[in-house]
Amino acid sequence: MKRILVILGGGRPKGNTRQLADAFIQGAVDAGHEVELVSLNQVEVKSCIGCNTCRYGKPCVQKDGFSELVPKIKAADLLVFASPLLFWTISAKLKAFIERFYCLAEEDTNPPLGRYEKYPVKDAALLMTSADDLFWTYEQAVSYYKFTIIHYIGFHDKGMLLAGGCGDTNGKPQISKTNHLKEAYKFGKTIYQE
Incomplete structure (x- = not known):
């Protein structure tokens, strides 16, 4: 069993990204993993201000929800970053969360x-x-993920699910009309399969 922390970086409460994350979570739970979802719509995480006060073992000076997430991040085996594509990259809320890893x-x-x-x-x-x-x-989003999360921070990549074609930006979520929810369930269920 692995501990999985899913960070939902915005989007609508019942939108495409939330549905994709929920399908992934269901697959991971069915495989026996312990999963927790944190929505950055509900937890305020401010962006890094670059003050360097936190260097090496000191807490961030900002008083927001990130300090409560630190023990969850440290306890997790896997962090899943979930985001709608906004201006060709991850959401600002998710980027702010990643910046605070400093x-x-x-x-x-x-x-x-x-x-x-x-x-x-x-x-x-x-x-x-x-x-x-x-x-x-997804070129810019994937580039940021690979460079920042995998190459610089040094996390081990367990894969990506890039669910395009989920309806236009003005309409209702249409991910259910695609195969992406089935793919997300399978991704969650098999992510630690030998």
Whole structure:
């Protein structure tokens, strides 16, 4: 059994991204994992202000919901980042959450590739939804995820589900008309299968 923390980076309460995350969660729960969902619509996480006060073991000076999430992040085996595609990348709420990982960093006396710190070793996955489904739709979001989460922070990539073609931005969620919910359930159910 793994501990999985799903961070929902905005979107509508019953929208495409929430439905995709819920399908993933159901699959993971059915596989025997312990899963918790945190919606950044309900937990305020401000963006990093770059003050450097938090360096190496000190808490962030900002008083918001992130401090309550730190123990959950540290206890999790897998962090799942779930976001609608907004202006061709992840939501600002999810980016602010990721920026605050700075206060989780520990000093690294032998940093590889110019890194100055090390982070707790976790697994990571990305769930995203969008109206568009073009070959380049997720290029910027995937680039940010791979560079920041996987290469810089050093989490281990467990995969991505990029659910394009979920209806236009003015209408009701249409993810149920696609195969993405079945794919998300299978992703959650098999993410730790040998």
